Amino acid sequence: MKQHLEGIDILRVITGTARGHKLKTVKGLNTRPTSDKVKGALFNILAGRIEGSNVLDLFAGTGNLGIEALSRGAASAVFIDKSPECISVIKENLKHTKLEERATVIPGDVMAVLKKMSNNFKKYDIIFMDPPYNKNLIQDTLKIIEENGIIKNDGIVVVEKSAKDDTALNLEKLKLFRVKRYGDTVLSFFTT
DSSP: OEEEETTEEEEEOOSSTTTTOEEOOOSSSSOOOOOHHHHHHHHHHTGGGOTTOEEEEETOTTOHHHHHHHHTTOSEEEEEESOHHHHHHHHHHHHHHTOGGGEEEEESOHHHHHHHHGGGTOOEEEEEEOOOTTSSOHHHHHHHHHHTTOEEEEEEEEEEEETTOOOOOOOSSOEEEEEEEETTEEEEEEEO
16 A cells, blocks of 8 residues: 655555555655555456465565565565665565565666576566666566576566556567556566
């Protein structure tokens, strides 16, 4: 849940073990947390897949999506972001929600970390990807996910993007199977 009080955005975990816990946000305009409406719709679509899943949260920002997944019963979540401020906020939010035991936070460039992750042979059930809008990061990141085999067979990659973000995708293994638009935000769902 997200409220707006005196110019400050307040995020909350919608449901699960951490329901109602407030999440700290990152100051400034560089981080754009997923709104309640979009987050609620996203988790309704994924409802039967969250329990026991291994989740990867790319361009994690506040950790909002991965924390929601953990609250709803995901077995684990890995958060990746290159911003030191975001990494600090994610760790604070995990501690506050008491979900840090099932979480790993990795600072660094998403694409560089993904390339290194292929060496650990771990595959994920769900990958959340919320890159900065209009930076042309979607195609390259999806290609690295494909090439490095970090998504399980029948796994899902969810990409959040701006409706204005042009993404002519050229993918081999990942197939787009669902697109939902919420105002200026578009959720694209891919599977193997």
